[in-house]
C-alpha cells in the first residue's frame with residue numbers, strides 16, 4: 001500500500017503497544033521504522049506505549065471492551081501484573097498481536113523455565129556477586145510488605161514464564177528478536193488495509209532462513225561441531241557444513257538471513273515454520289540426521305564437545321512454547 | 335460436518351474375548367467416545383458376516399469412518415479396508431487397532447487389559463476422524479526378475495519363470511550354480527543320484543534363452559520398490575574372458591598350483607588356482623583364485639595364459655558393477671554349515687577321524703576325492719565302525735535352539751551308504767528321530783532292517799583316551815543311553831558330526847540391502863508363517879529355500895516354484911498397486927537445505943537444482959516417515975501420518991489423563 005492510503009485513512013484507529021517480560025528491544029525496533037512512524041501516527045491514535053508515549057493503565061481500564069483496534073504486545077508473562085495487563089489488553093483490543101519472540105515463544109526469559117522462583121531469587125538476591133554484600137539479611141521481594149505507613153504491594157513472581165497465548169487468546173504473531181522494522185511495517189499495512197491472514201497465523205513467510213541464505217550448500221555430513229569463537233568460517237559455504245550449528249534450517253525466514261550474511265550462524269530468533277509444534281525437537285532431529293557417524297560413542301562425543309548447552313542451543317528462543325515448557329519442578333527441587 | 339464413526343470390537347473367538355471384556359468396551363465407546371455413532375462387538379469381524387455388518391452399517395447408517403479393534407494390521411488391514419471400499423467408503427477412512435497381539439495375548443489382568451483396549455479404541459476414533467481419503471496408485475511391473483542364489487531353490491524359481499517366457503537374471507556368488515545339492519552323492523529318502531537330477535536343471539538354466547546368468551557375482555545395492563527395482567551387481571573379476579573361453583579346461587589341467595578346496599570339497603580335496611568347482615560346473619568358465627595364484631602372489635607363472643588356445647585369460651580384469659532393472663526379487667541364498675569346532679568336546683580338527691557331515695558327503699561321493707571310497711584320513715584304511723552324532727549345534731541352547739530338520743535323514747542316508755559300501759558297523763546317536771515328511775519314516779524303518787544301530791542319547795564327548803586294549807587307537811564316544819538310563823562309552827574308527835544348518839553369514843546384511851528382516855536366528859522372515867510363506871513384508875521381495883529356514887530339497891523346490899508363481903502372477907497382471915501412504919514436500923516452503931536428501935532409505939528424494947527444492951519421487955517412496963521427521967522446516971507431510979492425526983491419536987490414548995498441572999504461583 002502506498003503511504004498516501006495510510007495517511008488518508010478516514011477515522012483514526014486506536015493502537016496500543018505494551019511490554020511485559022522482555023528486554024525493550026521490540027519497542028526500539030518499532031521506532032526503527034523511521035519516518036514511517038509518522039504514518040502510524042497519522043493512521044492511529046496511540047493510546048498506550050509505556051516506552052514511547054504517555055498513557056495510563058486506568059485510562060485503558062475505563063475504555064469500553066474492544067475499543068482499541070490493535071495491540072502489539074511484546075514480552076512473556078512472568079508476574080501477576082503482566083498477567084493482569086495481558087488480560088486487560090486482550091479485553092480492550094479487537095486484534096491482539098504477540099509481537100516478537102518473547103510474547104510468541106518465551107525467548108530468553110523463557111529459559112528461566114529451567115529454574116523456579118526460588119532458584120532465580122537465590123541467584124539474584126543471595127549468590128549474585130553484586131547483591132550478596134548488600135543483602136546480608138537475605139531479604140526477598142514479597143507480594144505484600146507491611147510498613148508503618150501501610151501495606152506495600154509487589155506483583156507475584158511466578159515459577160514459570162508463560163507465552164502470551166498460554167495466558168490469553170492471541171490473534172496474530174510477529175516473529176523475531178526483535179521483529180525487523182520492515183516486517184513490522186508490512187504487518188501494520190496489512191492491518192490498516194484489513195488484509196489479514198486467518199486468525200492464529202504468524203505474519204510472514206513460510207519457509208526457512210536457508211531459503212534466503214546465499215551460501216552454497218551440499219548434502220550435509222558433520223563430524224565435529226565448532227562453537228562460534230573457535231573458528232572463522234569462510235563466507236561462501238553453508239555454515240552448518242563448516243561445523244557451526246546454524247539454526248537457519250529450522251528458523252522461519254523473513255530476516256533476509258541477517259546473521260549468516262555477517263558470517264555468524266542463525267540462532268533461531270524467528271522461531272519455527274507453520275505447523276511445527278516444537279522448534280527444538282525439529283532442529284534436533286535435523287542435527288541428528290547430519291551427524292556423520294554410526295558409532296554411538298563417537299556420536300556422544302561429537303554432541304558433548306560441540307553442543308555443551310543443548311537447551312540453550314536448541315530451545316534458546318522457544319523453551320516456554322515447546323512441548324517441554326519447563327524443567328520438571330520436582331527435578332529442580334532435588 | 336460431524337463425523338459418524340462405527341466402532342467394531344472383535345472377540346477373535348476367545349483370543350481377545352478371553353482376556354478383554356469386549357462387550358463392555360463396545361458399550362463404553364458407544365456411550366462415551368466423541369463422534370461414535372455405532373459401536374458393536376462380534377465373534378469374528380474378519381468373517382464374511384463381520385465384513386458384511388460393516389458394509390451394511392456404512393450404507394444404512396451413513397457411517398463416515400470405521401474403527402475395528404481386532405488383530406494386527408499385517409493380517410487384516412486389507413480385509414477391512416476392502417469392506418469399506420465395497421460399501422463406497424474410501425478405504426483409508428478405516429483404522430484397525432491391534433488389541434490382540436498388543437493386548438490380549440500379552441496381558442494377564444482382564445480389568446487392566448479392558449482399560450487398555452478402551453484407550454486404544456479412543457485413540458483410533460480420535461485419529462480416524464482426521465484421516466483423509468487417499469487414492470490408490472498403480473505402477474507398471476518390470477517383467478524381469480532377479481534371483482539371488484543358484485542352489486536348487488533358486489534354479490527352480492529361475493526355470494519356472496524362464497519357461498513361462500519371462501526374463502530372469504540369476505546371480506550366484508560361487509563360480510558355478512548348483513548350491514549344496516551339487517556336493518551330495520545320493521539324496522534321501524529315495525537315494526537317487528544327486529548329480530543325475532541336478533545337472534540337467536543346471537545346464538537348462540545355463541542355456542535358457544530367457545536366463546541371464548552371472549556367476550561369481552554378488553548384490554551390491556537395491557533401490558526402488560516393487561515393480562521397479564534398480565539393482566547394482568558386482569561381477570567379481572574372473573580373470574577369464576567369458577566371451578572367449580570355450581570351457582576346454584586345459585588351463586586347469588596345466589595350472590601347477592594346488593589349493594585346498596574348502597568350499598566345494600569341504601576341505602577333503604584340492605583344486606587348482608584356476609578352477610571350476612567341479613567338472614559339470616555351469617558355466618564351464620573357470621575363475622582364478624587370486625589369493626592363491628602364483629602369478630598374483632609372486633608375479634610369475636602365467637601358465638594358464640600360455641596354454642589357453644583362445645587367449646581368454648586376462649590378468650588385468652577388474653570387478654565390474656552393472657546396473658539392471660527388475661520388477662521382483664527372489665532370494666534363495668540357502669544355508670551354511672555350523673562350525674563344528676565350536677563344540678570342543680567333539681574334538682573336530684583335533685582328532686583326525688572326526689568328520690563333519692559335509693566332509694562325509696564328499697567322502698562317499700563317487701565324484702569326490704576318494705571316488706566314493708569310504709576310507710579314513712590316511713586315505714586307505716576302511717573304517718570298521720562309525721558313529722554318527724546327531725544335533726551338533728542344533729537343538730542346543732548353547733548354539734541353535736531349532737531343529738535343522740534334515741540331519742536325521744542325512745544320517746540315515748550315511749548309514750545306508752556305509753552299509754552298502756563297507757563292512758563297518760554304524761551307530762546313530764540321536765536325541766529324537768525326526769522323520770515327519772513323505773517316505774521319511776519308511777526310510778527309518780528300512781535302515782532299522784538294514785542293520786544300522788540306534789542309540790537314543792546325547793553324546794557328551796569324543797576322546798582318544800583308551801582305557802583298555804579294545805579302545806586302543808580308537809575314538810571313544812562317551813554318551814548317555816537314555817533308554818537304559820546309563821552312562822556308557824564305545825570305541826569307533828570314525829565319527830561323523832551332523833553339523834547344523836545355519837543362516838548364511840551375510841544373511842542379515844543382504845536382507846537389509848533388500849529391505850527384509852530376519853528372525854532372531856537369521857532366517858528371512860516370511861510375510862505370514864502359514865498363509866504367506868514365500869512373500870516378505872517388502873512387496874516384490876520373495877524368499878525360497880533354506881534361506882527362509884532349514885528344509886530339505888523337495889520343500890526348497892516347492893518354495894522356488896511358489897515364489898516364481900507369485901512373481902509370474904504379478905508380471906501377468908502388469909501393474910501393481912502401491913500404497914498411497916507417501917511423503918510430499920511443499921515446494922513453496924522448502925528452503926533447499928538438503929537435509930532430507932541423504933536420509934531416505936529408498937533414495938526417493940531428488941533435488942531440483944534449478945528451483946533449489948527437494949521433491950519426493952512418489953513411486954519410490956515407502957512412506958517410512960524418515961524425511962518427515964528430519965525436515966527442519968517441517969514442510970514434508972507424511973500422508974496418513976500427519977501431525978494432526980498423530981497428535982489426536984495421542985490425545986485419544988490419554989482420554990482419561992488429568993491435565994498436567996501447568997505452572998501456577
Ligand SMILES: Cc1cc2nc3c(=O)[nH]c(=O)nc-3n(C[C@H](O)[C@H](O)[C@H](O)COP(=O)(O)OP(=O)(O)OC[C@H]3O[C@@H](n4cnc5c(N)ncnc54)[C@H](O)[C@@H]3O)c2cc1C
Pocket residue numbers: 482483484485486487488505506507508511512513514515518520521522523551552553666667668669670691692695740744747835838840844878879880881885886887888890
Ligand atoms: C549333510 C546334509 C545332507 C543333506 N542331504 C539332503 C538330501 O539327501 N536330500 C534332501 O532333500 N536334502 C538334503 N539336505 C538339505 C539340502 O542341502 C537343502 O535342502 C538344500 O541345499 C536347500 O537348497 P537351497 O537352494 O535353498 O540352498 P543352497 O543349496 O545352500 O544354495 C544356495 C546358493 O546360493 C548361493 N548364495 C548364497 N549367498 C549368496 C549371495 N549373497 N549372493 C549370491 N549367491 C549366494 C550359494 O553359493 C548357493 O549356491 C542335506 C543337508 C545337509 C546338511
Ligand code: SF4
Pocket residue numbers: 209210211213214215217237238239240241246247248249257260265266927
Ligand atoms: S544452515 Fe545456515 S548457513 Fe547453511 S544455508 Fe542454512 S542459513 Fe545458510
Ligand code: SF4
Pocket residue numbers: 177209248251252255256257258259260265266267268269270271
Ligand atoms: S538469521 Fe536467525 S537469528 Fe539471525 S535474525 Fe535471522 S532468524 Fe534471527
Ligand code: SF4
Pocket residue numbers: 916917933934935936937938939950954955956957958959960961962972
Ligand atoms: S517417507 Fe521420506 S524418507 Fe521415507 S521413503 Fe518416503 S521420501 Fe523416503
Ligand code: SF4
Pocket residue numbers: 919923924925926927928929930931947948964965966967968969970
Ligand atoms: S529437509 Fe525440508 S527444507 Fe530441507 S530440502 Fe528437504 S524438504 Fe526442503
